[in-house]
Amino acid sequence: MVVGAGVSGLECARALARAGHDVLVIDKARGVGGRCATRRIEGQPVDHGLAFLHGSDPGFLAALDAVAADGAGTPLEGWPAAVQGSGSPCQPDAFAPGERRVAFAEGVSAFPKHLARELRVRLQTRVTALGLAGLRLALELDDGGRIDAETVVLALPLEQARELLATLPAGIADLDGVRALLSMLGTLPCLTVMAGYPPEIGAAVPFDLCYPAGSRALQLVAHDSAKRAAPAQCVMVYQARPAWSRERLEAEPSQWAPELLEAAAGLCGTWTAQPLWHQTHRWRFARVDRGSELAGPVVVQFPGGARLALAGESFAPGGGVEAAFLSGRRLAARLHEEFA
Amino acid sequence: MTSVTAGLQHLVERDRDHECEGYGPNHLCVRLVGAADLPTRFGEFSIVAFWNNRDAKEHVAIVRGDVRDREQVPCRVHSECLTGDALGSLRCDCRDQLEAALRRIGELPQGIVLYMRQEGRGIGLINKVRAYALQDRGLDTVEANLALGFRDDERDYAIAAHMIHSLGVKSIRLMTNNPQKVEQLQQYGIEVDGRDPHILPPNPHNLFYLQTKANRSGHFIDFAGKPHLAEQGDWVRVEGMPERIPEEE
Numbered sequence: 001m002v003v004g005a006g007v008s009g010l011e012c013a014r015a016l017a018r019a020g021h022d023v024l025v026i027d028k029a030r031g032v033g034g035r036c037a038t039r040r041i042e043g044q045p046v047d048h049g050l051a052f053l054h055g056s057d058p059g060f061l062a063a064l065d066a067v068a069a070d071g072a073g074t075p076l077e078g079w080p081a082a083v084q085g086s087g088s089p090c091q092p093d094a095f096a097p098g099e100r101r102v103a104f105a106e107g108v109s110a111f112p113k114h115l116a117r118e119l120r121v122r123l124q125t126r127v128t129a130l131g132l133a134g135l136r137l138a139l140e141l142d143d144g145g146r147i148d149a150e151t152v153v154l155a156l157p158l159e160q161a162r163e164l165l166a167t168l169p170a171g172i173a174d175l176d177g178v179r180a181l182l183s184m185l186g187t188l189p190c191l192t193v194m195a196g197y198p199p200e201i202g203a204a205v206p207f208d209l210c211y212p213a214g215s216r217a218l219q220l221v222a223h224d225s226a227k228r229a230a231p232a233q234c235v236m237v238y239q240a241r242p243a244w245s246r247e248r249l250e251a252e253p254s255q256w257a258p259e260l261l262e263a264a265a266g267l268c269g270t271w272t273a274q275p276l277w278h279q280t281h282r283w284r285f286a287r288v289d290r291g292s293e294l295a296g297p298v299v300v301q302f303p304g305g306a307r308l309a310l311a312g313e314s315f316a317p318g319g320g321v322e323a324a325f326l327s328g329r330r331l332a333a334r335l336h337e338e339f340a
Numbered sequence: 341m342t343s344v345t346a347g348l349q350h351l352v353e354r355d356r357d358h359e360c361e362g363y364g365p366n367h368l369c370v371r372l373v374g375a376a377d378l379p380t381r382f383g384e385f386s387i388v389a390f391w392n393n394r395d396a397k398e399h400v401a402i403v404r405g406d407v408r409d410r411e412q413v414p415c416r417v418h419s420e421c422l423t424g425d426a427l428g429s430l431r432c433d434c435r436d437q438l439e440a441a442l443r444r445i446g447e448l449p450q451g452i453v454l455y456m457r458q459e460g461r462g463i464g465l466i467n468k469v470r471a472y473a474l475q476d477r478g479l480d481t482v483e484a485n486l487a488l489g490f491r492d493d494e495r496d497y498a499i500a501a502h503m504i505h506s507l508g509v510k511s512i513r514l515m516t517n518n519p520q521k522v523e524q525l526q527q528y529g530i531e532v533d534g535r536d537p538h539i540l541p542p543n544p545h546n547l548f549y550l551q552t553k554a555n556r557s558g559h560f561i562d563f564a565g566k567p568h569l570a571e572q573g574d575w576v577r578v579e580g581m582p583e584r585i586p587e588e589e
Contacts, residue, residue: 177474177481181488184470291466294487315487 001026001139001149003127003164006034007321008312008328009155010115011063015332017119021339025119026139026147028126031109032116035286036321038107039194041279044228045107046194046235048281051209051222052079052103053111054094055322059329064102066114073110076227079103080208087211090219090239090287091320103227111321129167135304151307151335155328157285158187158292158314168308174300178310185294185314188242189249190219190286193257195236195275202226202234210267217244217263236272238264245286253280288319297331299338309335341377344406345386348375351408351508358506362393363528364498369393372506378402382439383446390503397457401503402442405450408508412533414451415512416441417500417521420459421571423468430562431472432571436540441515452507454500471569480559480567496573497521501528517583518574540578549578 002013005027013023027034037049055061067073078101093099104110126142136148154161162182170176202225210221220239225231238260240248248256257280258273265273295317298310311331316323341349355371362369374389380402388401407413418441424434438453445451459465467488474484504512504525511531514522515538522532540546548562559567560576568576577583 173479174481174483177479177484178487180474180477180479181470181484184473295467295489296487298483298487300483 001137001147001151002153002155003027003139004034004153004155004160004312005029005032005112005116005121005123006155006312006324007036007112007115008315008324008331009034009153010112010119011325011328012153012155012311012332013119013328014115015329016335019332019336021336023119024147025116025121026125026127027121027123028142030124031113032121032123033109033112035283036108036112038109039279041194041196041235041277042233044225044232044235045105045109046224046237047103047108047222047227048192048194048237048279049283049286050090050108050321051220051224051237052094052101053108053321054091054099054101055320055325056099057322057326060322060325061100063115063325064100064111067104067110070114070117072114072117074105074229076103076105077101079227080222082207083209083211084207085211086213087215087219089211091318092290093318094320105227105229107227127164130164130308131167132169132302132304132306135306137302137306137308150305151309153309153311153331153335155311155324157312158182158185158288159285161310161312165308172300172302175302175308178298178300181294185292186289187285187292187314188287188289189245190242190283191240191245191248191253191256191260192281192283193238193260193278194224194281195238195261195272195278197234197236197271197275199225199231199233201271202231205234205236205268212267215241215263215267217241217260218267221264221268233276236264236268236275238272242286242289245283249282249284253282256280288313288323290319293317293319293323297327297334299331299334307335307338342384342386344403345375345377347406347408348372348386348388348403348507351375351388351506355506362498363502366394366498368498368502370399370499370502370506380442380446382442385442385446388507390499390506392499399457399499399503400455401507402453402455403507404445404448404452407450407452409510410450411511413509413512414445414448414515414536415454415504415509416445416452416515416538417454417456417496419496419572420455420457422459422465424571430545430564431475431566432568433540433546433576434571436543436546437538437572437574437576440538440540444515452504452509452512454503456496456500458496472566475566485569497524498528501525501530504530516574517577521574537577537583538574539581540576542578542580546576546578549576550580 035049129140316327378387421434423429511533
């Protein structure tokens with residue numbers, strides 16, 4: 001049982017399924033991918049989570065290659081090509097030498113969709129609590145249902161995993177240790193605005209991606225429609241800095257979205273503040289705070305033999321999608337070894 | 341400049357364009373990039389700085405005497421530990437181990453201490469501090485420690501092997517209590533002509549090793565009640581202790 005259909009959960013499930021295990025993935029969202037997310041707005045894909053994928057691990061790159069090989073996505077190698085601004089990227093390693101960067105014309109969610117294609121995935125189901133049911137672990141679901149499993153993988157943002165761990169009883173040494181460890185770590189929030197403009201605006205945007213320096217509000221401006229073939233409209237994605245996002249996390253989008261568009265106007269031109277439409281997204285747990293990553297996934301063995309494991313972006317060095325993918329893969333290998 | 345350092349300078353010149361296939365699966369390659377005299381309180385040494393093609397870690401070798409083409413050169417591989425080596429922390433035995441190695445080699449005609457700049461265990465100092473924080477709360481669980489740190493032994497040994505090779509040594513005697521380290525280096529083509537146990541002189545801070553037994557995870561509990569992790573990947577032996585850690589009861 002894997003909770004969380006983001007890249008780490010999907011890769012973990014995929015590797016376990018390939019090794020012959022019966023795996024079910026469960027997620028609260030309507031689609032797979034977690035923060036590797038794409039929305040369709042007026043028929044056009046918009047990446048409102050991460051803007052592109054990057055990595056250097058051969059296994060991860062092979063998985064990216066497989067997306068195109070199976071006809072599941074059209075890779076845009078080297079995207080973003082035009083990068084402006086001297087602000088810091090969310091992932092400092094993204095532009096390191098030897099790092100490969102790629103986006104997909106269909107949206108970055110082409111990657112998780114590809115990972116999920118042979119998996120059993122149950123969507124729109126939230127796990128509300130964990131418990132011990134005899135020798136197995138029980139998952140309480142928001143629809144009142146209950147599933148039990150010998151092995152449960154939590155492939156969730158750190159805070160959500162921590163919340164679920166808190167529903168288990170204390171007194172198991174490894175579990176207490178892991179809980180204490182997670183209490184020292186955290187993730188960063190990111191408020192996001194997607195905005196549409198007339199198509200001719202797109203030709204005048206001089207960048208694919210911009211990391212503004214000196215803006216308290218803006219972390220990143222992505223020229224999203226630059227990733228689309230013959231886009232019907234110009235779409236920009238604005239992502240806010242962690243502290244700015246944290247201050248407004250509980251506020252209504254109507255309070256912060258105009259403010260973020262205004263900040264972009266100061267940077268890119270007044271046109272940004274008058275979009276044809278805009279949508280918002282609140283990424284409560286957007287990414288790992290650099291320095292919060294752990295070395296590897298975690299497996300807690302319960303006295304009866306049940307196992308609870310954790311994977312995700314926080315459970316591999318470096319953070320980002322690559323770390324999420326590798327933590328899922330490493331966890332699957334470890335679980336398989338211990339199964340056998 | 342001593343004649344030993346002058347000899348090492350030749351190796352720096354030799355390595356100027358050095359580029360090889362590299363050691364291990366990650367094709368690690370190092371170059372000698374600087375050598376100088378290093379008089380220490382433990383004796384006369386030379387220090388050799390290495391560049392490597394994988395990360396920005398600046399590993400060094402502390403060399404005693406002319407080791408080129410020598411056989412059975414005593415060699416100790418030490419992993420950097422800021423808290424122990426520099427700050428004198430009593431949560432580990434790194435400083436005792438480093439000092440014992442330098443002192444011993446300082447009394448010999450030849451020898452090498454490789455000082456590997458990968459902070460203790462794991463991703464680095466940040467996670468070491470977190471591991472200590474868990475210990476302070478009485479939690480020293482295997483899983484939490486695994487998540488906090490991995491020793492990338494593969495990389496450690498590949499770099500160490502290349503460094504030894506670059507120094508032109510014919511064969512070494514490894515100063516360690518962990519026979520696995522011998523095998524690891526041999527895998528990378530280093531001729532290890534024997535192992536010498538690395539025994540620490542007793543002092544007020546490590547007496548507990550003689551008085552207590554290892555706990556469940558193989559750690560000794562010190563006088564302050566803190567478990568000592570095997571930060572050097574080498575179990576500690578204080579004079580008077582048997583060759584092996586006593587089995588847990």
